[in-house]
Amino acid sequence: MTTTRDPDRPGRLLRAERETLLPLLRRTPPAFFELPTACPDWTVRELLAHCGAALVRIIEGRLPAFTPEHNAADVAERADWPVGRILDELEFGMAGAGPAIEEADGGLDVIALGEWVHAGDVREALGLPGAYESLGTNDAIALLATVSRERLTPRVCAITPYGDWVLGNVVDGRAAAELSCDEGTLIRMYTGRPVAPERYRLAGASREELVIYR
Template sequence: MTAVDGVDEAVRDPWLPDLLLRTERDALVPLLRRTPEASYGLRTACPGWTVRDVLAHCAAALVRIVEGRLEEGVFLPAANAADVAERADWPVGRIVDELERGLSEAGAAIAAGDGTLDAVALGEWIHAGDVRDAWGEPGAYGGAGLALALPLLHTASRKRGTPRLVAGLDGHAGPLVLGNEEAGRPAARFEGDATTLIRLYSGRPLVATRYELAGASEQELLIYR
């Protein structure tokens, strides 16, 4: 068995997504409420989406989970675009209110499931990083949620079929093992900080980062395609 910070990969903590979402709520919502509305029109790392669009998508996805509206294809690009379009005329405050509700309540619904929706919590946290990045906030893909996000990244990297990678992270006592073993292929290796690792796996901009990657391409590591 491989481990992430001492946690056996076969043991799912059903409340980890809830803890990540609530941690992000406490950090992000105050920032959203004090930021001028004009800043919501800034572009993000998500092609074609502004900060407002990203938040509308995040709020809609979480409230769908809360309300059990998870029909087939619900999180595919067309459905995501439809959710954003539905909220095009909403005041920013209403979007933030819906997002706060989702961050507060979706974790319980995720915990009650079979783990399929755990990756949604990781995606929500990454999108919060997109917002911070667009606004020039420090620690865009870090902060209090980072230690909670890394075990979910471990799980997502396996479910999405990425190759085995051993990550030596700055400031972490031991390596983080991600992805899946492939016959005849040695594990890839990463050296750098954890926020850069998140950017790498989520396809976020790597400009001005510093890392070493050997044995795999950046494209192979993407968990969102």
Template sequence: MSEVVRDPKLPERLLVTERDALMPLLRRAPERAFDLPTACPDWSVRQVLAHCGAALTRISHGRLEPGVFSPESNASDVAERDSWPLAAVLDELERGMSQAGAVIAARSDGILDLVALGEWIHAGDVRESLGVPGAYSGDGIGEALALLVIASRRRKTPRLHATLPDRQTPLLLGVEIEGRPPARLICTASTLIRLYADRPLADSHYELTGAQERELHIFA
């Protein structure tokens, strides 16, 4: 398997790009929109955003104690922000998207790089709930796909050749499994994100051979 050379600035570029695209949308959305459900079970739009802001604040402030980012830790962070004014939740998120990237880049192990991908996917969750077209294919899709390749290899999903009609370059994801030929997938970039992130596929069209959808999921 060929190694992917780490670009330490990639997560920061994705976070800043997403900040500039998402925050104006959130600032002008009516307050009732933040109560809408999302693809994340039991979490509203507001709670997804609270989780995103809390995660980035932890990174920015170096609060990465054992157990951080576990379901229990995430739930606790969201509950802590339930009493905050909505504006405070949005302010924290914007600060985190502005500041966390530099901290992620400074870590030579790259262990936090995929947090940026998770934040971008959660932004897609929010856009989908708000009815924004192209929820998982907006600004930053190129950076998101690059991080998805890394995520698929770290999670050891099956080797897969992806042909994306809306992108010029095919992608090679996952790792080789002895005795198993690579799977093949034809789909749009947004459908690729949905498949690997285990998000609703709605009316997405794709052709997958040699693997099952559940084998591609990068979030346990």
């Protein structure tokens, strides 16, 4: 499946997580916010602080940003915030950042994808099934298809239970790689999350070549 840019797609992804993740988090016991996540050195609470801060930066036009230094400073600034305040900021960001991302004409689409992936990181940390297959999966993979080209990954034809996808770029003298897996595994592979070897079949490329976040 090839894709053209749908300007509302990033906003839909954020709204999907506002509708599904936020209600879950508001009834999650406080101790769970101190669990580790797939992001090194960040707990669930710290990861959510990063996500909310990034969206507020977009809404307020405080760009460019999103370097490791910016991210660390944003999390440190919120170190003494109660969890409820962190969730309030995240909900505000998920509700309001879509139009600003749309106006960026694709330049910030990767941030919306990252927010959706981080929501999966949170679900994974909380031990929930299907962490990276929540509402919005097709929009997330459509964004991933674009980002995989921008990040210069090789051409991959991916076959999933609910559709086929073309990701990455044609490389001279090299045939397209073939990947067979479910949608959640596809997201995991391209974002560098742990994947059990039996969850996929990949020929013509290495896992390391596919990762978009380095």
